[in-house]
Amino acid sequence: MNAAPTECPESTPESVRPTEEELARRRVAITALGHELRALVDTTVRTLAPPEALLHVADGVRRLTGQLTGRRRARAEIPAVDEFPGGVRMYSPVTGAGSPLAPPMRVTPDGGGVVGRCALGIAHEGPPGYGHGGMSAMxxxxxxxxxxxxxxxxxxxxxxxxxxxxxxxxETPLRVHARVTGTEDRKIFVDGSISTEDDPSVTVVTADGVFVAPDPARTRALFPDARRTP
Structure with missing residues (x-):
């Protein structure tokens, strides 16, 4: 396949795949920007700076936003840096290293399931000092x-x-665990839990869910831009 031009990858349609080296460079840059944005969000929700300072920073942020020029991806467009389905999602609000909203959670295999590790910040606050319940659900x-x-x-x-x-x-290391407990045709039954790394035996949140594996025709209709392997 032809590689996307390195000088302006954002102006190239996502159907033209960049090289692995270009993908790696872009992921590094996205991760670096995501890290700084999360630091900015954290500082923003903590600061007691006077209104004049807030307005001055707002002007600066507006100017920075204007520097992100070029083509913007459409609502359902899958970024070239992602591996969908079943892989890296750089802008996921849960695991995405490039997302200013994400903790971000790191996921690894764990016996018969998977485990995620992260810490919620002040930006994820519900009751003072504790995470918003919607964040736990997410x-x-x-x-x-x-x-x-x-x-x-x-x-x-x-x-x-x-x-x-x-x-x-x-601001406490969390351990999130999930495992499939059964299947029925296209239905998958899953259990999940959240605990702290310091005391993994005590669950603070639990969940059970029903998931459905869409048939191929439905998958193509929902995600027409998903890349398919031969």
């Missing part, structure tokens, strides 16, 4: 989807029941 939903993919059954969420046993502390 972490579990994401990782339970990873568990389906790890079991060879990529699937989408149909239902998710979350139970909150204790508040989730902010």
């Amino acid at each position: 972490l579990l939903d994401e990782l339970m989807g990873w568990a389906c993919a790890a079991a060879g059954r990529p699937a989408m969420t149909v239902s998710l029941q979350v139970r909150y046993h204790r508040p989730v502390p902010l």
Whole structure:
């Protein structure tokens, strides 16, 4: 395949695949920008700076935003830096290294399931000092989807029941676990839990969900730009 031009990759259609070296360079740059944006978000929600300073910074951020020129991807367009389905998602709000919203969670295999590790920050706060309940649900939903993919059954969420046993502390290393517990035709049943790394035996949030593996025709209709391997 032809490689995307290195001097302006964002102006090239995503259907033209860049080389592995170009992908690696772009992922490094996206990760670096994501890191700094998360630091900016964290500082923004903590600062007690006076209004004049906030307005001055807002002007600076506006100027920086204007520097991100070139073509912008469409709503359903899959970034060239992603591996979809079943791989790297650079802008995922849960695992994406390039997302200013993500913790970001690191996912690894764990016996019969997968485990995710992250720490929620002040930007994810619900009750003072603790994570927003919706963040817990999002972490579990994401990782339970990873568990389906790890079991060879990529699937989408149909239902998710979350139970909150204790508040989730902010700025504390968390351990999120998920595993497939059964299947029925295209349905996949998954369990998930959140605990702290310091005390993994005590679960603070648990969930069970039902996921469905879409048939090939439905997958093509939902994700027409998904790359397919021969």
